[in-house]
Amino acid sequence: DLAGDRQALLDFLNNITHPRSLAWNASSPICATWPGVTCDRDGTRVTGLRLPGASLLGVIPPGTISRLSELQILSLRFNGLQGPFPIDFLQLKKLKAISLSNNKFSGPLPSDYATWKNLTVLDLFGNRFDGRIPSGFANLTGLVSLNLAENSLSGEIPDLDLPGLRRLNFSNNNLTGSIPKSLRRFGNSAFSGNNLIYENAPPPVVFPTEKEKENRGIYISEPAILGIAISGCFVIFFVISALIIICYVKRQRKKETETEKLKPAKELASKLVKEKNVEVMEEKIEIDRVMFFEGSNLAFNFDDLLGASAEFLGTGTFGMTYKAVLGDSKAIAVKRLKNVVVSRKDFKHQMEIVGNIRHENVAPLRAYVCSKDEKLMVYDYYPKKSLSVLLHGKDSDKGHVAHVPLKWETRLRFMIGLAKGLAHIHTEHKLAHGNVKPSNVFINSKGYGCISETGLAVLTNPFRRGDESARAFKRYRAPETIDDTRRSTPESDIYALGILILEILTGRSSMHDEEEEGIFIELVTWVNTVVAKQWTGEVFDLELVKTPNIEAKLLQILQLGLDCVSKTPAKRPKMVQVVKTLEENEGV
Numbered sequence: 026d027l028a029g030d031r032q033a034l035l036d037f038l039n040n041i042t043h044p045r046s047l048a049w050n051a052s053s054p055i056c057a058t059w060p061g062v063t064c065d066r067d068g069t070r071v072t073g074l075r076l077p078g079a080s081l082l083g084v085i086p087p088g089t090i091s092r093l094s095e096l097q098i099l100s101l102r103f104n105g106l107q108g109p110f111p112i113d114f115l116q117l118k119k120l121k122a123i124s125l126s127n128n129k130f131s132g133p134l135p136s137d138y139a140t141w142k143n144l145t146v147l148d149l150f151g152n153r154f155d156g157r158i159p160s161g162f163a164n165l166t167g168l169v170s171l172n173l174a175e176n177s178l179s180g181e182i183p184d185l186d187l188p189g190l191r192r193l194n195f196s197n198n199n200l201t202g203s204i205p206k207s208l209r210r211f212g213n214s215a216f217s218g219n220n221l222i223y224e225n226a227p228p229p230v231v232f233p234t235e236k237e238k239e240n241r242g243i244y245i246s247e248p249a250i251l252g253i254a255i256s257g258c259f260v261i262f263f264v265i266s267a268l269i270i271i272c273y274v275k276r277q278r279k280k281e282t283e284t285e286k287l288k289p290a291k292e293l294a295s296k297l298v299k300e301k302n303v304e305v306m307e308e309k310i311e312i313d314r315v316m317f318f319e320g321s322n323l324a325f326n327f328d329d330l331l332g333a334s335a336e337f338l339g340t341g342t343f344g345m346t347y348k349a350v351l352g353d354s355k356a357i358a359v360k361r362l363k364n365v366v367v368s369r370k371d372f373k374h375q376m377e378i379v380g381n382i383r384h385e386n387v388a389p390l391r392a393y394v395c396s397k398d399e400k401l402m403v404y405d406y407y408p409k410k411s412l413s414v415l416l417h418g419k420d421s422d423k424g425h426v427a428h429v430p431l432k433w434e435t436r437l438r439f440m441i442g443l444a445k446g447l448a449h450i451h452t453e454h455k456l457a458h459g460n461v462k463p464s465n466v467f468i469n470s471k472g473y474g475c476i477s478e479t480g481l482a483v484l485t486n487p488f489r490r491g492d493e494s495a496r497a498f499k500r501y502r503a504p505e506t507i508d509d510t511r512r513s514t515p516e517s518d519i520y521a522l523g524i525l526i527l528e529i530l531t532g533r534s535s536m537h538d539e540e541e542e543g544i545f546i547e548l549v550t551w552v553n554t555v556v557a558k559q560w561t562g563e564v565f566d567l568e569l570v571k572t573p574n575i576e577a578k579l580l581q582i583l584q585l586g587l588d589c590v591s592k593t594p595a596k597r598p599k600m601v602q603v604v605k606t607l608e609e610n611e612g613v
């Protein structure tokens with residue numbers, strides 16, 4: 026019962042080192058007032074214990090938390106907990122999600138998990154666990170997310186047939202052998218930083234569509250090229266002897282094209298302009314279907330773009346993004362759009378509008394392609410990564426990556442830059458952004474936020490497929506635009522900015538269900554609950570609380586964030602007001 030749960034929690038607290046007070050007052054009701062403790066609807070049992078970053082140190086006292094027999098969510102991430110895996114947690118039969126990530130637990134993992142029938146999330150990222158990955162994980166049939174990255178696990182990976190598993194990260198361990206068939210669907214990045222043998226080398230990233238592949242020949246990986254070349258040699262040996270003269274002529278021609286390819290990209294570009302007599306305008310040039318905007322300093326043609334070997338950065342709401350380096354130009358990010366729902370004419374029209382936006386807080390669109398089969402957009406590549414990576418350590422398709430907590434100044438500059446960029450597109454270009462979210466915010470050369478992907482929302486319909494990224498995207502959408510990306514307004518951008526402000530202040534992701542806690546808790550709901558319970562100080566990221574003289578600033582910006590996420594659009598502040606409030610807090 027609840028009294029038993031209360032005693033279990035007190036026994037836990039009294040037997041663990043915690044330099045920071047947890048404010049669990051023995052005489053107050055635990056469900057309503059104890060930070061980190063949540064109960065079932067009737068308030069009769071404890072169902073959630075979330076103590077992330079609570080400065081808990083040492084070994085978890087056995088037989089304490091394990092007495093919370095109705096516990097569903099247990100999060101102890103970002104503490105200084107150590108010792109072996111708390112084996113008595115396996116008695117918690119109702120557990121849905123457990124995160125022990127970013128602690129110092131060590132030793133082998135238990136072998137039998139048969140009691141965790143309801144478990145959907147197991148996150149042991151960033152500990153010192155060693156030994157093998159137990160094959161007993163196969164018993165976790167409800168598992169959706171499994172993160173064992175950044176440990177010292179060794180040996181071969183067991184075959185884990187878990188059809189419901191959607192996220193997996195085994196990277197940065199000492200694993201050996203090959204990736205079992207059952208887990209290959211997660212891609213090689215889920216296993217990077219080990220000593221594994223990749224049986225099937227990853228297919229290289231190529232831009233051509235299926236149709237173009239047929240026409241052009243497929244872009245093939247190096248080992249495959251070698252294999253084909255060797256077998257091809259035998260055939261060619263016979264063919265050559267018969268067709269030597271034709272071959273000679275062909276080879277001469279090929280040589281010519283190859284020398285041409287080696288010429289600097291810019292020279293090639295001007296040659297193309299001259300030869301093909303393509304359109305040269307005052308502001309932009311078109312080189313073989315690639316439209317460049319003013320000041321892009323780039324020059325390549327469609328074939329260069331399609332043939333470039335590229336690094337896959339991730340799949341988003343509107344398509345896939347690649348990093349490519351072409352000729353002597355600097356790195357670019359190429360976005361390949363899917364589900365474009367507007368005509369080519371309208372697409373081009375929108376590109377012309379977006380491509381002419383030049384503001385230090387808006388990532389410039391450098392070029393685009395609008396062919397029948399391809400809609401590509403070219404941006405500068407931002408090597409410092411997005412706010413999503415820097416704040417949450419979340420990298421599109423790579424999952425969790427190591428990150429250091431951002432300093433207050435950096436966070437504030439992210440917010441100021443972002444708000445200024447949005448204010449610019451709202452007022453000067455009469456555009457709504459429509460897709461404000463952490464993975465679209467980068468740092469500009471002055472260290473301020475800078476928003477990418479302006480104006481894409483009106484071109485595509487991400488809800489056509491109802492895929493995962495589209496669902497994630499909904500969490501940044503104002504209630505009035507939830508079902509249609511094309512109805513975005515400046516007010517809905519302000520709502521999304523509000524969510525980002527709350528994420529930046531709390532250090533929590535708007536989608537902290539999947540990664541950490543197994544059930545969906547909206548950030549806004551969570552912040553409101555904590556604020557309503559009068560423990561406002563608890564919402565802030567621990568990293569921020571350390572900053573001297575910051576409390577008043579944090580409270581003012583928290584209020585700003587909450588105003589931005591008001592359900593009624595008219596009640597949200599105007600973007601200029603947001604910029605003003607944020608800037609007032611800089612350098613004081």
Ligand SMILES: Nc1ncnc2c1ncn2[C@@H]1O[C@H](COP(=O)(O)OP(=O)(O)OP(=O)(O)O)[C@@H](O)[C@H]1O
Nearest residue numbers: 338339340341342343346358405406407411421464
């Ligand atoms: N110009 C860029 N420079 C560096 N990284 C980029 C750039 N553009 C996108 N990325 C990164 O590439 C990954 C995939 O981006 P993409 O925009 O396709 O998806 P997303 O941002 O997750 O979702 P959405 O499509 O809704 O914007 C993300 O991690 C994103 O931060």
